Amino acid sequence: MSVQFNHSLLETDITSLSVAYRNKQVSPTEITQKMLERIASKDKELNTYITVTEEDALIQAGQAEEEIACGIIKGPLHGVPIALKDLIFTKNTKTTMGSEIFKDYIPSYHATVVEKLRKAGAVILGKLNTHQFAYGTTGDRSFFGPVKNAHDPAKISGGSSSGSGSAVAASLCYAALGTDTGGSIRIPSSFNGIVGMKPTFGRVSKYGVLPLCWTMDTVGPMTKTVQDNAILLNVLSGNDENDPYSVKMDNVDFTTLLNKDIKGMTIAVPKSSFFLAVDEEINQCLRVALDTFQKLGVQVKSIEIPDMDKIIEAFRTILKCEAYTVHSERLQEYPDQWDEEVKVRLLTGAAITATEYITAQQVKQKAMMDFRKVFSQTDVLIVPTVPILPVNIDEREIIIGDSTVHISGVLNKFTGPFNLLGLPSLSMPCGNSTTGLPIGLQLVGNWFDEATIYKFASALEVNTTSFN
Numbered sequence: 001m002s003v004q005f006n007h008s009l010l011e012t013d014i015t016s017l018s019v020a021y022r023n024k025q026v027s028p029t030e031i032t033q034k035m036l037e038r039i040a041s042k043d044k045e046l047n048t049y050i051t052v053t054e055e056d057a058l059i060q061a062g063q064a065e066e067e068i069a070c071g072i073i074k075g076p077l078h079g080v081p082i083a084l085k086d087l088i089f090t091k092n093t094k095t096t097m098g099s100e101i102f103k104d105y106i107p108s109y110h111a112t113v114v115e116k117l118r119k120a121g122a123v124i125l126g127k128l129n130t131h132q133f134a135y136g137t138t139g140d141r142s143f144f145g146p147v148k149n150a151h152d153p154a155k156i157s158g159g160s161s162s163g164s165g166s167a168v169a170a171s172l173c174y175a176a177l178g179t180d181t182g183g184s185i186r187i188p189s190s191f192n193g194i195v196g197m198k199p200t201f202g203r204v205s206k207y208g209v210l211p212l213c214w215t216m217d218t219v220g221p222m223t224k225t226v227q228d229n230a231i232l233l234n235v236l237s238g239n240d241e242n243d244p245y246s247v248k249m250d251n252v253d254f255t256t257l258l259n260k261d262i263k264g265m266t267i268a269v270p271k272s273s274f275f276l277a278v279d280e281e282i283n284q285c286l287r288v289a290l291d292t293f294q295k296l297g298v299q300v301k302s303i304e305i306p307d308m309d310k311i312i313e314a315f316r317t318i319l320k321c322e323a324y325t326v327h328s329e330r331l332q333e334y335p336d337q338w339d340e341e342v343k344v345r346l347l348t349g350a351a352i353t354a355t356e357y358i359t360a361q362q363v364k365q366k367a368m369m370d371f372r373k374v375f376s377q378t379d380v381l382i383v384p385t386v387p388i389l390p391v392n393i394d395e396r397e398i399i400i401g402d403s404t405v406h407i408s409g410v411l412n413k414f415t416g417p418f419n420l421l422g423l424p425s426l427s428m429p430c431g432n433s434t435t436g437l438p439i440g441l442q443l444v445g446n447w448f449d450e451a452t453i454y455k456f457a458s459a460l461e462v463n464t465t466s467f468n
Contacts, residue, residue, distance in 0.1 A: 005030065010038055011171040014228040018076045021068055028068070028079030032061035032123050035081045039125070039172050046148045048157075048167035050086050051094050052126040057081065060123045067121070076231050078121030083173040085164050086127035087134050088219070089208040090114055097210055098130040098142035098160075100337040101330060111208025112240045113177060113219055120235045125173050128163030132342045134179055134212050135323060136160055137187055137411035140393045141339045148393070150192050151437055155390040158188035158411070164222045165192040169438075175223045175232055181212045182319060183386075183415025185220045186427035190385035190440025193429045195229045195457070196222045198415075200448045201422030202247030204233075205240035213322040214245070216315075216419040226428065226457045230254035233450060249448060257455035259462060263297030267456065268378035274308035275414065277400050278387040285431035285439045286384060292464050293456075303377060311367050312413060314360035315420040321357050324349025345408070364420055371421055375446040380456050383414050385427040385440035414442060424450045428457050 009017065009026055020026050036054050043049050064079035086096050089107035091114075096102045110118070117124065129147045131139050139162025140146035147162035149155040150169035157166040161178030165188025168176050178185040180198040189196025197220045204219045211217055221232035233254050240246045269290070290300050324331075324346050331338070331346060338346075374381070388410060391398060396407050418425045423444055430441040445453040 005034060007034070010034055013225045014076060014080050014174050014223065014231060015225070017080055017174060018078070021079055022073070028061040028064040028123060029058065031079070032057050032081050032125075035125065035173070042170060043172055045153055046150060046166050046170055046172070047145050048128055048147055048163040048170070048172055049083070050096055050098070050127050050129050050144050050163070053093055053124060056093070057123050057125050060118075064121050064123060074119075074121035075235070077117065077235060079123060080174050081123045081125045082117060083125045083128050083164070083167055083176045084114065085161050085176065085178050086130050087179055087210050088114060088177060089210075090124070090127065093127065095127065096143070097134070098132045098144060100143045101334050103143060107208070109208060112205035112242060113236050114208070116235050116238070128161075128167055128176055131159035131162055132339045133210070133327065134160040134181065134184060135342050135345060137183060138407060139165075139188060141341055143339070146393050149390055149437075152390070154392055155437065156191065156393055158191035158386075158390065160184040161188050161222065165189055165194060165196070168192070168194045168222050168224060175221060175228055177236075178220060178222050179209060180218045180220055180419065181216050182315065182419050183412040185218075185222060186385050186415050186425065186440070186442060187411055189222055189427040191390045191438060193432075193438030193440070194222055194224055195226055195426065195428045196220065197229050197233060197426045197450065197453075198418070198424065199233060199237070199450055200247075200424045202245050203249070203424070203448065203450070204236045205238070205243045205246050207240055207242040211326050213319050213326070215318065215322065216422075218419070226454055226461050227255065227258055229426070230258060230454045252451060254451050254454055257451050258458040260455055262293075262456060262459045264299070265456075266299045266301060266378045267293055268301050268303040268374070268381050270305045270308075270381065270383060271302045272305050272308045274312070275383055278384050279389055281389070281433045282384050282387065282439050286382070286441055289430045289441055289460060289464070290382065292460055296459055296463060301378065303374060303381075305374060306370055307363070307367065308417065310363050311417045311420060314363035314367075315416040317352060317356055317360040318364070318420065319416075320349035321352040322349075324352070368421055371423065379445070379452055381444040383442050383444065385414060385442040386411055387413060389433050389435075389437050389439070418444055423447060424453060426453050426457055428461065
């Protein structure tokens with residue numbers, strides 16, 4: 001082990017850190033201690049953590065160090081410091097949901113995904129800030145204060161997995177878990193320039209995760225690289241009898257298709273006018289990505305997707321209705337312990353009628369049939385993750401074309417439909433704006449075909465230099 005610590009190791013990816021452990025260049029205890037020092041120094045500005053579990057993290061790191069020294073290697077996450085969105089239950093550790101109501105809540109058990117990470121030998125650094133109760137796309141409405149964008153602290157980090165996005169981008173952890181109901185993994189991943197996967201609905205257990213919308217909530221990984229993301233999803237995936245929405249599927253190694261030839265495969269761009277009104281810098285980055293795919297021998301085609309406006313309306317109807325149902329008793333019991341914006345948004349769900357909810361479910365079923373036809377014609381879809389660049393913290397109205405619109409109707413426009421349908425989708429960096437803000441693209445795949453998404457994403461990541 002080197003006498004002088006190599007600080008670049010704090011900014012590397014999981015795969016490289018795992019190699020450094022095996023080569024005895026550094027130890028899990030040393031890495032964890034230095035990462036904790038980095039959090040203490042740098043997170044005062046970004047506000048990504050709500051709780052840092054320093055003592056427990058060092059104990060876990062020490063155990064990993066002993067195991068690795070004895071030749072017991074649990075896998076690529078062994079000894080790697082990771083953090084969790086503070087919506088995910090952790091035994092004997094505060095889980096606040098970014099709220100005043102739960103500011104002192106301590107669960108008596110771990111969420112299934114936490115148990116899986118611990119079994120894989122990961123070191124849990126703490127709990128990351130989130131938009132209150134995960135109900136917001138901006139990430140600046142937490143009881144513990146707004147999360148700042150890792151590239152410009154005046155800008156939003158994106159929500160609701162705001163702390164997860166900013167912490168990974170700022171190298172305050174090597175990876176993070178987020179949750180995604182309408183874009184809450186992919187939006188902050190796009191705004192902070194990292195990789196975020198919303199897996200197929202039912203792929204990853206939600207047991208021990210406070211719900212927002214039972215039929216759309218998803219847990220997923222947020223990382224610096226595509227390979228790290230696939231590694232994490234390997235650990236998180238699997239059926240869980242404690243989660244009634246969990247799906248039984250054969251085990252998949254999501255890393256097997258990474259960096260494989262994609263020549264002859266197909267990527268589709270939706271023709272729908274729904275995907276218009278996008279910032280020109282974002283469109284330009286998307287065009288560069290499509291050019292790269294074409295150079296790699298991929299067939300780029302346009303494809304018709306009907307009823308996108310109805311799909312986004314159905315998504316919002318179901319989200320509002322279920323979110324209100326989840327929190328209705330809390331709204332009555334703690335009327336004064338809510339962020340006003342979150343409270344008002346939740347109360348809109350009370351007005352949803354049974355007819356509107358059932359109609360939205362019918363739209364969902366028809367759309368699922370339509371998308372089965374879509375994926376009979378293409379391997380993946382490509383669309384922007386978000387149609388705009390990150391706005392200033394607390395900014396709520398923006399101008400698009402000749403219209404002034406509220407931010408809530410913009411940020412999840414391209415992500416929400418895929419929550420409604422349960423389709424896997426990944427946001428990855430595809431460039432930067434002239435002001436240095438990250439831009440993300442979204443790759444959408446067929447149900448339970450995350451491996452193909454990773455295959456396309458890794459090819460793009462390896463074969464372009466404009467993303468770095």
